[in-house]
Each structure stands twice: as structure tokens, then as C-alpha cells.
Amino acid sequence: MERKEPMTAYGYQKIEREFAALQEERPKVVEEIERAKEHGDLRENAEYHAAKERLAFIDARLAELADLLARAQVIDPSKLPHDRVSFGSTVLLLDIEEDEVIEYTIVGATESDPEHGLISYNTPLARALLGKEEGDEIQVKLPKGEIDFEILKVYYKPIEFRQ
Numbered sequence: 001m002e003r004k005e006p007m008t009a010y011g012y013q014k015i016e017r018e019f020a021a022l023q024e025e026r027p028k029v030v031e032e033i034e035r036a037k038e039h040g041d042l043r044e045n046a047e048y049h050a051a052k053e054r055l056a057f058i059d060a061r062l063a064e065l066a067d068l069l070a071r072a073q074v075i076d077p078s079k080l081p082h083d084r085v086s087f088g089s090t091v092l093l094l095d096i097e098e099d100e101v102i103e104y105t106i107v108g109a110t111e112s113d114p115e116h117g118l119i120s121y122n123t124p125l126a127r128a129l130l131g132k133e134e135g136d137e138i139q140v141k142l143p144k145g146e147i148d149f150e151i152l153k154v155y156y157k158p159i160e161f162r163q
Contacts, residue, residue, distance in 0.1 A: 004073040006087050006121060007108030010161050012074050015110055019065040022058050029055045068110065082156040085129040087121055092153040096137070101152065105159055106130070116162060 007015075029051055036048035077088020085091055090105045104119045106129065112120035119126050128140045129151070136151045 003071060005068055005071045005108065005110075006073045006075050007110055008077065008088070008159065009074055010159070011108045011111040012069070012072050015065055015068055015072070019062065019069065022062050022065070026055070026058050026062070029058060077156060077159065080156070082154055084131055084133045085151070085154050086131075088156060088159065089129075089154055090157050091129055091151060092155075094150040094152050096148040096150055104129075105157075107159065111159075111161060113162060116160075118159070118161070 032051040033048060033055065036045055036051055039045055039047065075087055077086075080086050080088055082089045085106065087106055087108075090103060093102045093104065094100070095102060104117050104125070106121050106126045107118045109120040109122050112118055112123075121127070121130070124142060125140050128138045132138060132151055132154075134151055134154055137148060138151070139146055139148050
């Protein structure tokens with residue numbers, strides 16, 4: 001069964017731009033390989049090996065991006081209810097032990113930027129939050145250990161992505 005990949009329109013466009021840029025770069029790398037072949041002995045031809053590695057990377061990344069685009073499920077978070085945590089929800093959390101308030105917005109995997117409060121729906125924290133509502137407490141196993149959070153607020157606000 002093919003698993004859909006939720007993302008915003010921004011995330012979809014970001015993948016499309018990268019895909020187009022790699023498609024444009026690929027023929028240039030193929031030309032580099034052909035030019036490097038003309039230099040003779042391929043065993044010690046650093047240009048040839050570097051270009052072959054770059055081509056392999058491009059081909060693998062193109063396949064990965066094509067798969068993501070095929071499975072993309074573009075979601076407009078402003079159209080979803082946010083009485084419970086869902087894709088695109090912004091959540092104000094209280095780290096109970098540290099008595100620290102943290103704000104996260106749940107986005108697609110390709111859009112995640114934890115340093116700026118955007119976490120992928122695939123992360124342990126987001127998975128624990130999905131479906132919960134204000135006042136709920138959750139315990140999440142994170143790399144730094146098990147952490148208890150209280151959900152202070154669930155709401156929608158326009159997502160600000162960094163370019």
C-alpha cells in the first residue's frame with residue numbers, strides 16, 4: 001500500500017524546485033563525464049570519478065523526489081479544524097519538569113525545521129500530540145529521556161517557512 005506524504009503547498013513547491021534544478025544539472029554532469037573520459041586512464045582520473053559520484057547522487061535524489069511528489073498529499077492547514085492537534089496545528093506545550101513553555105507547528109517531513117518550531121508529523125513528539133486537545137498531558141520518549149508535557153493551547157496560525 002502506498003503511503004501518502006502530507007505536506008503544505010510550500011513543501012510541494014520546494015520539492016518541485018529541487019527536482020527541476022537536478023533535472024537541469026544532470027545533462028551537464030553527463031557532459032563532464034564524457035570530457036573526463038577523453039583524458040585517458042579512468043583509474044586515476046579524479047574528475048571522472050567525482051562526476052560519476054555526482055551523477056549517482058543526482059539520479060538517486062531524483063528518484064527519491066519523484067517518489068515524494070507521486071505520494072504527496074497537499075494539505076491546506078487553514079482549512080482543517082484545530083480543536084485537536086492535527087497537521088498544521090500550532091501547539092503550546094509546557095515541559096512539566098523544566099517548567100518551560102515551547103511552541104511547535106506540525107508540518108510535513110520535507111518542511112521540518114525544529115530550530116524554528118516546525119516539527120515533522122513523523123517525529124515521536126508530533127505522533128504523541130496528534131489527536132490530543134488542550135489540557136491533555138502526554139509523556140514522550142525523546143533522545144534526552146522521557147518528558148512529560150501538558151498541552152496549553154492548540155490553534156492555527158499561518159506557517160512561516162524560511163527560504
